[in-house]
Amino acid sequence: KRQHPSVLNGVGGSFEDKTNDFLCPICFELIEEAHITRCGHTFCFGCIARSLETYGRCPKCSFVLNGPEHIFPNFLLNELISKHKMQLKRKIELTPNFESPDAPVDSLRQFLASESENLSLPDVNVILEVLTQRKHILEAETCVAQNRLLHQFLEHLLNQKKTQLTLLAREVDLIERDIKDVEVILKDADARRSELEDKCKAVENDLNQEMKDEEESFNGSKKNPENAMNTMSLCRKRMHAHFDDFVQCYFKSDSTKTAAESTSTPSGLDVFRENLVKFSRYSTLRPLATLNYSSDIFNNSTIVSSIEFDKDNELFAIAGVTKRIKVFDYASVIRDVVDIHYPSIEMISSSKISCVSWNSYHKSTLASSDYEGSVTVWDVSTGQRTKTFQEHEKRCWSVDFNDVDTRLIASGSDDARVKLWSLNMEHSVASLEAKANVCCVKFNPRSSCHLAFGSADHCVHYYDLRNMKEALCVFKGHRKAVSYVKFLNREDIVSASTDSQLKLWNINSSHCLRSFVGHINEKNFVGLATNGDYVACGSENNSLFVYYKGLSKQIFSFKFDAVRSVLEKDKKDEDVNEFVSAVCWRQHSNVVVAANSQGIIKILELC
Numbered sequence: 001k002r003q004h005p006s007v008l009n010g011v012g013g014s015f016e017d018k019t020n021d022f023l024c025p026i027c028f029e030l031i032e033e034a035h036i037t038r039c040g041h042t043f044c045f046g047c048i049a050r051s052l053e054t055y056g057r058c059p060k061c062s063f064v065l066n067g068p069e070h071i072f073p074n075f076l077l078n079e080l081i082s083k084h085k086m087q088l089k090r091k092i093e094l095t096p097n098f099e100s101p102d103a104p105v106d107s108l109r110q111f112l113a114s115e116s117e118n119l120s121l122p123d124v125n126v127i128l129e130v131l132t133q134r135k136h137i138l139e140a141e142t143c144v145a146q147n148r149l150l151h152q153f154l155e156h157l158l159n160q161k162k163t164q165l166t167l168l169a170r171e172v173d174l175i176e177r178d179i180k181d182v183e184v185i186l187k188d189a190d191a192r193r194s195e196l197e198d199k200c201k202a203v204e205n206d207l208n209q210e211m212k213d214e215e216e217s218f219n220g221s222k223k224n225p226e227n228a229m230n231t232m233s234l235c236r237k238r239m240h241a242h243f244d245d246f247v248q249c250y251f252k253s254d255s256t257k258t259a260a261e262s263t264s265t266p267s268g269l270d271v272f273r274e275n276l277v278k279f280s281r282y283s284t285l286r287p288l289a290t291l292n293y294s295s296d297i298f299n300n301s302t303i304v305s306s307i308e309f310d311k312d313n314e315l316f317a318i319a320g321v322t323k324r325i326k327v328f329d330y331a332s333v334i335r336d337v338v339d340i341h342y343p344s345i346e347m348i349s350s351s352k353i354s355c356v357s358w359n360s361y362h363k364s365t366l367a368s369s370d371y372e373g374s375v376t377v378w379d380v381s382t383g384q385r386t387k388t389f390q391e392h393e394k395r396c397w398s399v400d401f402n403d404v405d406t407r408l409i410a411s412g413s414d415d416a417r418v419k420l421w422s423l424n425m426e427h428s429v430a431s432l433e434a435k436a437n438v439c440c441v442k443f444n445p446r447s448s449c450h451l452a453f454g455s456a457d458h459c460v461h462y463y464d465l466r467n468m469k470e471a472l473c474v475f476k477g478h479r480k481a482v483s484y485v486k487f488l489n490r491e492d493i494v495s496a497s498t499d500s501q502l503k504l505w506n507i508n509s510s511h512c513l514r515s516f517v518g519h520i521n522e523k524n525f526v527g528l529a530t531n532g533d534y535v536a537c538g539s540e541n542n543s544l545f546v547y548y549k550g551l552s553k554q555i556f557s558f559k560f561d562a563v564r565s566v567l568e569k570d571k572k573d574e575d576v577n578e579f580v581s582a583v584c585w586r587q588h589s590n591v592v593v594a595a596n597s598q599g600i601i602k603i604l605e606l607c
Contacts, residue, residue, distance in 0.1 A: 250272050403445045407422050439484075521538070560580065
């Protein structure tokens with residue numbers, strides 16, 4: 001069988017890679033005077049020099065090369081090429097019958113060039129017939145190879161589209177069944193409404209004119225049809241703005257539904273309806289009041305690190321780097337027309353305060369953690385310390401009261417420990433060793449023995465305190481340290497990280513249920529709070545972001561005004577690095593309180 005003609009100076013074809021490492025990418029010959037570029041590619045000196053004169057870029061990666069000063073001799077490769085040439089030469093010398101891969105083609109060419117005049121017509125016809133047959137064979141092989149590749153591509157594409165079609169048909173069937181279910185509900189509701197309206201009209205006809213007038217006056221604040229239509233139009237507009245998120249939410253909620261359930265309203269559809277209704281309940285954030293953490297106009301360090309409401313949502317405490325805990329009466333703050341508000345009581349710590357937490361049973365009991373590693377218990381009614389725990393070796397970032405066992409306190413510190421304290425004991429009752437700095441701790445609100453904490457190892461750890469040897473679950477997914485962790489309910493956890501993401505978890509699964517993106521958080525503690533349905537967090541663009549737990553994108557944001565001290569008055573807006581530093585929900589309400597790094601506190605209402 002005749003050898004295939006060689007190409008590329010010794011490489012018999014694309015499948016033969018004997019000297020591929022020694023070929024110049026420009027001339028496809030063995031490299032002469034190997035030179036390497038700053039980007040790491042090697043060429044013949046002559047080839048790369050000519051290329052740089054013309055284009056000024058690396059021929060392989062287009063890296064900008066300004067001239068010959070950006071190329072350098074590749075001595076090692078030159079030595080390897082020299083050895084390769086010597087080996088090839090020695091093989092030819094030691095093997096008398098050795099023929100290079102180019103020999104058959106060269107011999108044929110020489111024969112045709114020298115003997116063509118001696119060939120007769122029959123000889124020429126035979127040669128042409130052989131070459132023509134060979135040409136047809138090569139063309140057929142090429143055609144088969146090309147069309148086989150095309151056939152494989154089309155087969156893969158067809159299978160992919162069939163899979164998509166099957167999935168689409170399943171989704172269409174699901175939507176059609178849900179539409180029928182909703183139409184049945186609407187029909188029944190319309191029938192009941194018509195029946196009730198008829199009864200109301202009959203009752204009204206029996207009333208005298210005076211009673212009718214009084215009723216009309218009493219119902220004057222009722223929404224008229226035009227207002228109802230405007231509200232529905234606004235809800236529809238906001239729904240379309242988040243349509244893709246709702247599509248994912250819908251199919252996820254109905255993913256477990258089967259055809260057998262089509263006779264009744266499926267639970268998945270109930271969940272999605274609830275999400276849709278709660279999402280459309282509010283349309284904006286409205287400021288109710290503004291407070292200042294510090295009244296010192298020369299004080300540049302007024303970061304609010306923590307805001308918390310007491311068990312009755314009547315008092316809220318504000319604490320931060322001024323070492324002061326200020327307790328305000330919520331009703332008084334909302335009722336006052338002016339924006340100058342004074343705290344009901346003020347407590348002074350010996351160090352900057354990182355976090356505060358109210359006791360859920362004793363209304364006047366408040367715990368705080370500080371930068372010296374201390375955990376302090378305060379009596380808010382008197383403004384005095386009642387207990388101080390000083391076992392942490394480094395800065396303490398977080399403190400939390402247990403809502404079930406109200407004597408129990410947890411704290412997390414840079415010493416990589418979570419410590420448990422009791423109001424009845426002078427020292428810690430237990431210590432949980434973490435492998436990294438602990439940034440936040442939070443008890444499960446429905447349990448006395450379950451606790452979650454976030455740390456610098458990028459994970460959220462969930463423990464049963466009755467077995468502290470290992471975590472019940474470790475939630476992995478954040479790319480940076482976990483700065484906050486909060487419970488939406490008994491089973492759902494939301495965490496915040498300096499990777500600019502919030503993540504939703506369930507204690508029964510280690511996989512992330514949803515990521516919330518939109519805010520900016522790369523280096524600071526920006527706050528995190530939830531009321532069970534909505535999640536609020538700060539951002540490093542001086543804004544508050546509000547998410548709904550069923551959607552990945554924010555539904556509201558509120559921008560704080562840039563307020564400067566006297567010393568920063570001449571700074572431009574972009575030079576002032578302000579950020580929202582603390583967030584808190586007033587539980588069982590639509591009110592959220594947020595503060596920024598300038599000590600400005602805003603009480604906002606979802607409406």
